[in-house]
Amino acid sequence: xxxxxxxxxxxxxLAQVSQSAVSRSFSxxxxxxxxxxAKVLKAARKLGYRPNVIxxxxxxxxxxxxxVLVAYLDNQFYPIVIxxxxxxxxERGFHVLLFMTDTGNQDSVVQQMMGYQVEGxxxxxxxxxxxxxxxxxxxxxxxxxFNRYAPSSPASSVTSDNIEGGRLLAHxxxxxxxxxxxxxxxxxxxxxxxxxxxxxxxxxxxxxxxxWARAVGNYSFEGAAEAARQLCASKIKPDAIFVANxxxxxxxxxxxxxxxxxxxxxxxxxxxxxxxxxxxxGGYNLTTIKQPSSQMIDATIxxxxxxxxxxxxxxxxxxxxxxxxxxxxxRLPKEKP
Amino acid sequence: xxxxxxxxxxxxxLAQVSQSAVSRSFSxxxxxxxxxxAKVLKAARKLGYRPNVIxxxxxxxxxxxxxVLVAYLDNQFYPIVIxxxxxxxxERGFHVLLFMTDTGNQDSVVQQMMGYQVEGxxxxxxxxxxxxxxxxxxxxxxxxxFNRYAPSSPASSVTSDNIEGGRLLAHxxxxxxxxxxxxxxxxxxxxxxxxxxxxxxxxxxxxxxxxWARAVGNYSFEGAAEAARQLCASKIKPDAIFVANxxxxxxxxxxxxxxxxxxxxxxxxxxxxxxxxxxxxGGYNLTTIKQPSSQMIDATIxxxxxxxxxxxxxxxxxxxxxxxxxxxxxRLPKEKP
DNA sequence: CTGAAAGCGCTTACAG
DNA sequence: CTGAAAGCGCTTACAG
Numbered sequence: 001x002x003x004x005x006x007x008x009x010x011x012x013x014l015a016q017v018s019q020s021a022v023s024r025s026f027s028x029x030x031x032x033x034x035x036x037x038a039k040v041l042k043a044a045r046k047l048g049y050r051p052n053v054i055x056x057x058x059x060x061x062x063x064x065x066x067x068v069l070v071a072y073l074d075n076q077f078y079p080i081v082i083x084x085x086x087x088x089x090x091e092r093g094f095h096v097l098l099f100m101t102d103t104g105n106q107d108s109v110v111q112q113m114m115g116y117q118v119e120g121x122x123x124x125x126x127x128x129x130x131x132x133x134x135x136x137x138x139x140x141x142x143x144x145x146f147n148r149y150a151p152s153s154p155a156s157s158v159t160s161d162n163i164e165g166g167r168l169l170a171h172x173x174x175x176x177x178x179x180x181x182x183x184x185x186x187x188x189x190x191x192x193x194x195x196x197x198x199x200x201x202x203x204x205x206x207x208x209x210x211x212w213a214r215a216v217g218n219y220s221f222e223g224a225a226e227a228a229r230q231l232c233a234s235k236i237k238p239d240a241i242f243v244a245n246x247x248x249x250x251x252x253x254x255x256x257x258x259x260x261x262x263x264x265x266x267x268x269x270x271x272x273x274x275x276x277x278x279x280x281x282g283g284y285n286l287t288t289i290k291q292p293s294s295q296m297i298d299a300t301i302x303x304x305x306x307x308x309x310x311x312x313x314x315x316x317x318x319x320x321x322x323x324x325x326x327x328x329x330x331r332l333p334k335e336k337p
Numbered sequence: 338x339x340x341x342x343x344x345x346x347x348x349x350x351l352a353q354v355s356q357s358a359v360s361r362s363f364s365x366x367x368x369x370x371x372x373x374x375a376k377v378l379k380a381a382r383k384l385g386y387r388p389n390v391i392x393x394x395x396x397x398x399x400x401x402x403x404x405v406l407v408a409y410l411d412n413q414f415y416p417i418v419i420x421x422x423x424x425x426x427x428e429r430g431f432h433v434l435l436f437m438t439d440t441g442n443q444d445s446v447v448q449q450m451m452g453y454q455v456e457g458x459x460x461x462x463x464x465x466x467x468x469x470x471x472x473x474x475x476x477x478x479x480x481x482x483f484n485r486y487a488p489s490s491p492a493s494s495v496t497s498d499n500i501e502g503g504r505l506l507a508h509x510x511x512x513x514x515x516x517x518x519x520x521x522x523x524x525x526x527x528x529x530x531x532x533x534x535x536x537x538x539x540x541x542x543x544x545x546x547x548x549w550a551r552a553v554g555n556y557s558f559e560g561a562a563e564a565a566r567q568l569c570a571s572k573i574k575p576d577a578i579f580v581a582n583x584x585x586x587x588x589x590x591x592x593x594x595x596x597x598x599x600x601x602x603x604x605x606x607x608x609x610x611x612x613x614x615x616x617x618x619g620g621y622n623l624t625t626i627k628q629p630s631s632q633m634i635d636a637t638i639x640x641x642x643x644x645x646x647x648x649x650x651x652x653x654x655x656x657x658x659x660x661x662x663x664x665x666x667x668r669l670p671k672e673k674p
Numbered sequence: 675c676t677g678a679a680a681g682c683g684c685t686t687a688c689a690g
Numbered sequence: 691c692t693g694a695a696a697g698c699g700c701t702t703a704c705a706g
Contacts, residue, residue, distance in 0.1 A: 005683095007682095007683055007684085008683065008684065009683080017692085017693090018692070018693045018694075019683090019684085019693085019694095020685085020686085020692070020693060020694080020695095021691090021692065021693075022684095023683095023684065023685060023686085024685090024686095024691095024692090027685080030685095030686090031691055031692085032691070032692085033691055033692090036691080036692080048448075050448055050451075050452055051452070051683085051684070052395075052452060052454070052682090052683055052684065053452040053453050053454075054391055054394045054395050054400065054452075054453065054454050054682090054683080054684090055395055055682075055683035055684035055685085055698090056683085056684060056685075057391045057684095057698095058389075058391050058392055058395055058682090058683080058684070058685095058697095058698045058699070058700085059683085059684055059685045059686080059697075059698045060684085060685055060686085060698085061698090062685095063391065065434075068435075072420065073416040073417065073419060073420040074413075074416070074417070074420075074614060076411075076413065076416075078416075079410040079411070079413075079415075079416035079419075080410065080411070082410060082416075082435070083409065083410040083411075083437060086435050086436075086437045087437050090436070090437060095434055095435065095436070095449070095453070096434070096435040097402075097432055097433070097434055097435075098405075098419070098423050098432065098433040098434075098435055099423075099427070099432070100420060100423045100424050100427060111385075111387055112432070114387075115387055115388070115389060115390040115391075116390050116391065116432070117389070117390075117391050250618055250620070253619065253620070254618060254619030254620070257619055258619045277411060278615065281587055281591060281620065282590070282591030282594055282595045282620075283587070283590070283591070283618065283619075283620020283621050284620050342699095344698095344699055344700085345699065345700065346699080354676085354677090355676065355677045355678075356677085356678095356699090356700085357676070357677060357678080357679095357701085357702085358675090358676065358677075359700095360699095360700065360701060360702085361675095361676090361701090361702095364701080367701095367702090368675055368676085369675070369676085370675055370676090372675095373675080373676080388699085388700070389698090389699055389700065391698090391699080391700090392682090392698075392699035392700035392701085393699085393700060393701075394682095394700095395681095395682045395683070395684085395698090395699080395700070395701095396681075396682045396699085396700055396701045396702080397682085397700085397701055397702085398682090399701095
């Protein structure tokens with residue numbers, strides 16, 4: 001049943017060349033005559049040969065493996081990113097080796113990644129520890145922090161303009177005539193939350209407002225529900241809430257509607273951040289900021305490829321534009337006369 | 338910056354033993370004295386050594402890599418599965434190598450997987466071609482079809498009891514007093530769709546009913562919307578629809594409510610299949626069949642581990658129980674007096 | 675139990 | 691351009 005493994009030696013024999021010639025024929029810029037290469041490729045096709053990536057990785061370090069580190073996949077932003085990233089990488093002959101944090105054996109995840117000789121690391125979660133980021137960067141392997149950054153680390157980063165996004169939301173809510181504007185934070189030690197919050201407060205300040213109340217949802221569904229209950233516990237409730245990401249915003253909307261019997265946006269406006277697919281679903285119609293995931297993936301790939309090819313490990317920080325997506329979960333600004 | 342790579346030779350030198358002894362100390366059932374092993378482990382810890390998986394894979398074939406093949410990640414069922422699968426595998430020292438189908442270079446995905454010497458393959462998508470499944474199985478590498486099966490192939494499979502699930506739904510709708518019961522299919526050539534549909538029709542028949550109308554959504558969001566419009570185009574509309582998975586059901590609910598201004602479940606009942614997280618969200622509250630993803634993962638892991646360890650490639654087919662989850666998207670059966 | 679040695683399938687200087 | 695040879699870091703018979 002198992003088909004026999006075919007090696008470069010087999011191909012060499014059939015093509016009547018040396019094993020080295022076979023190897024060279026499969027390498028981009030090796031010195032082989034067109035003639036030899038043709039013979040080799042023909043023989044290889046006949047035998048169904050393709051170079052063993054593992055063997056190549058051993059000798060050359062080129063494993064064509066990119067480690068992708070994530071904490072959770074329940075926020076739809078990440079699956080989408082993983083799908084796109086994986087496709088883009090596959091097109092370039094690379095593959096995604098997945099690591100979920102907070103699991104596994106005693107070994108640090110960094111050690112595990114190194115064991116596989118990964119050529120690059122993408123840390124795709126707002127909530128990964130900075131220690132881990134630093135540890136990764138120390139390996140000398142190109143690291144890109146996706147949707148987070150760590151100023152003190154030598155790792156590259158790719159984010160959307162979270163500060164500007166926060167600002168846009170603040171202005172939008174103020175122009176909508178809201179007076180008691182609240183904020184539900186994600187993880188307080190994540191850069192996304194810090195920036196979104198800072199931008200939001202700045203936007204509020206620019207129009208002479210301040211935040212009316214604040215609670216913490218830790219980017220979790222349950223945490224957000226709790227935060228919403230907290231903010232709405234007393235008689236006077238906020239008339240708008242910026243929830244630090246869409247995933248939490250859905251939970252907040254559920255609590256407001258079903259437990260507190262509030263109408264959205266008549267009684268209270270909700271805005272989120274990310275523009276995950278569910279934001280456009282009829283059940284939520286969430287006004288939010290779109291993180292340009294395709295552009296973010298492109299930037300990630302280009303940083304990775306540059307660093308892998310040139311072996312330069314110069315740090316880069318890509319910040320991509322944030323865009324306000326207006327739907328129906330928040331009262332609209334009045335038309336200017 | 339790059340820390341120097343430490344090999345078994347380095348550890349051997351420090352521990353004053355042979356390189357073979359180092360290797361043996363890191364292998365489960367190798368003959369080493371407790372004494373030697375202790376010395377080695379101590380030295381290893383000191384140097385931060387851990388065996389190079391790539392080298393091990395080369396020589397022994399044990400890459401500790403499991404290929405996971407998926408088509409799309411926008412149906413939340415799959416991200417959840419990948420997360421759980423990846424965690425379970427990591428706990429056992431394995432890792433997930435991700436393959437998105439329908440991308441990549443000319444090489445078949447099977448060839449790519451073989452190049453990485455993966456020890457197992459999980460095909461986690463209802464929509465992967467049977468040809469691909471067969472090709473995978475031919476490699477001699479253990480293959481488990483997750484959430485699909487192919488009777489003609491030697492691959493193992495893990496599914497929930499889709500036939501029974503379909504039956505449960507049929508009885509539930511009939512008991513709810515529905516008279517014009519429609520079905521929206523997923524991919525017609527997928528085993529999940531076939532079984533759910535067959536079970537549904539059987540359930541209908543058991544209580545003297547037949548399906549009132551049928552349309553195809555191909556498991557896509559857009560396809561489902563179109564199917565819903567089709568079913569509701571004429572004046573007499575169905576009073577219940579079984580949509581072959583939750584992902585499509587959300588789309589159907591959106592169309593019914595927003596475009597057709599129907600109330601759910603007052604005007605029309607909707608039931609889905611999978612019980613993805615969004616099904617319990619307030620915006621949908623979808624009555625559905627729960628696929629026991631944890632049990633399905635457990636079964637997958639156990640099949641994989643058994644086949645990898647014993648090198649037995651006997652086929653297994655696990656079918657796990659389906660459970661009806663009643664929420665509010667469908668009219669309830671009348672209480673029996 | 676232990677060490678010396680062969681070998682996994684490649685890539686890559688090194689000569690020619 | 692081409693081949694013979696070394697070597698990547700391990701595992702695993704083979705002797706002892």
